[in-house]
Amino acid sequence: xxxxxxxxxxxxSVRHIVCSGSRAGYEMYAADAFGDxxxxxxxxxxxxxxxxxxxxxxxxxxxxxDKVDGLIIGxxxxxxxxxxxxxxxxRKILGNAPEKTxxxxxxxxxxxxxxxxxxxHPLTSTGRALAEMIDEGERIPLHYPVVAKPAYxxxxxxxxxxxxxxxxxxxxxxxxxxxxxEYIKGKHASVSTISTKRAAMTVCMNExxxxxxxxxxxxxxxxxxxxxxxxxKFSDRVCELAEELTSELGLLGSNGVDFVITDDGPVVIEVNxxxxxxxxxxxxxxxxxxxxxxxKAVIGELPEPVAAKRYAVKAIVFAKQDGVIRENLExxxxxxxxxxxxxxxxxQGEPIATAIGVGDSRxxxxxxxxxxxxxxxxxxx
Numbered sequence: 001x002x003x004x005x006x007x008x009x010x011x012x013s014v015r016h017i018v019c020s021g022s023r024a025g026y027e028m029y030a031a032d033a034f035g036d037x038x039x040x041x042x043x044x045x046x047x048x049x050x051x052x053x054x055x056x057x058x059x060x061x062x063x064x065x066d067k068v069d070g071l072i073i074g075x076x077x078x079x080x081x082x083x084x085x086x087x088x089x090x091r092k093i094l095g096n097a098p099e100k101t102x103x104x105x106x107x108x109x110x111x112x113x114x115x116x117x118x119x120x121h122p123l124t125s126t127g128r129a130l131a132e133m134i135d136e137g138e139r140i141p142l143h144y145p146v147v148a149k150p151a152y153x154x155x156x157x158x159x160x161x162x163x164x165x166x167x168x169x170x171x172x173x174x175x176x177x178x179x180x181x182e183y184i185k186g187k188h189a190s191v192s193t194i195s196t197k198r199a200a201m202t203v204c205m206n207e208x209x210x211x212x213x214x215x216x217x218x219x220x221x222x223x224x225x226x227x228x229x230x231x232x233k234f235s236d237r238v239c240e241l242a243e244e245l246t247s248e249l250g251l252l253g254s255n256g257v258d259f260v261i262t263d264d265g266p267v268v269i270e271v272n273x274x275x276x277x278x279x280x281x282x283x284x285x286x287x288x289x290x291x292x293x294x295x296k297a298v299i300g301e302l303p304e305p306v307a308a309k310r311y312a313v314k315a316i317v318f319a320k321q322d323g324v325i326r327e328n329l330e331x332x333x334x335x336x337x338x339x340x341x342x343x344x345x346x347x348q349g350e351p352i353a354t355a356i357g358v359g360d361s362r363x364x365x366x367x368x369x370x371x372x373x374x375x376x377x378x379x380x381x
Contacts, residue, residue, distance in 0.1 A: 004070045004295055007094070010061065011074020012054065015039040015338050016279045017291060024292035029068060031061055037330050037339040055080045070094045070295065074275060078105035079152045094298050095253040096273045104249055104273040105152050107179045114268055117248060119241065121268045122181040127172040130180060134169055145183045148175065156210060156221035186262035189230050191242035192282050193255050194297050200246040201302055202239040204282045205230045208258070209315065215373065216320040218349035225314035225354065227362060228281035238266045245271065254294040277314070280337065284312035284358055311365035313357035317376040319346040327379035329353055335372040352376050
């Protein structure tokens, strides 16, 4: 592969990618829907994207893609159409080909593949298949509650529960393209992996924060951050599964596998065939620069195994009500990231900023993060 110095990151939010790449010495360029202060500070150039027309605006970046050596595709573009790219530009993609990302991000496809591999995962059906069962008088095989979610996309913002058959029948008819999965009770976790075409390794196992009330999460499944590392009696098995799945799916670079850890062991929920939001805590916990490791893995070089040196917390704070950013949150650059400009209008349920905490124990890291959570909350009035 050609030398890589200039990298363009494209995604719904790319601050974590751009700032990590900048720290590693790459010349970073950014295109996302937020334009946070720290994103612009770390990027050589910034290109704003309309959050309501993310995919439509891809083609406007064609000239910018021509100018860089590498392209990192982040969240929000899992099922985007990159067919407009010339072959030379396609070779610049650092990570999985868009077609592979689209395939793996399709939760129905992944469910079938996990069946083939004999890997435990929630029983899953499409709304259309459920509607056919209902029309034919067949028994619905799902147990309640059932999680309804889009076939594509992450973050949990559109996910909701169906508590009984009546609700499931109604929603399956209204949202036939949604997926309906049995709700698995347990601890939410993810595993960050790094892989070349020949091998995969675990970087870190992370606790996931979903639907946290103290962060004003707008839904019970909304992604609110991570705590790294996360250790359970099933850790070895979880990491083995993540590495096995990463290799079986032919993933390249930094990828993530989401689990629920039940009393009986791990259950795979989904695979993120891209860089993950846990980058913030993984880097602070292990000291590894994930963007540098990602780029090197794409060209065939795995990093040395790393161990967690400390605990790190990432807590995304959401707006409890409409308001305006009245404070300059850039003052404490270490404790707050995804920094909005003063005067930005915030709508209820939108992410305001992200609090970071570090400590030699989980408790101390959480306490450190909560100080910054309160600063973020106080900035909106």
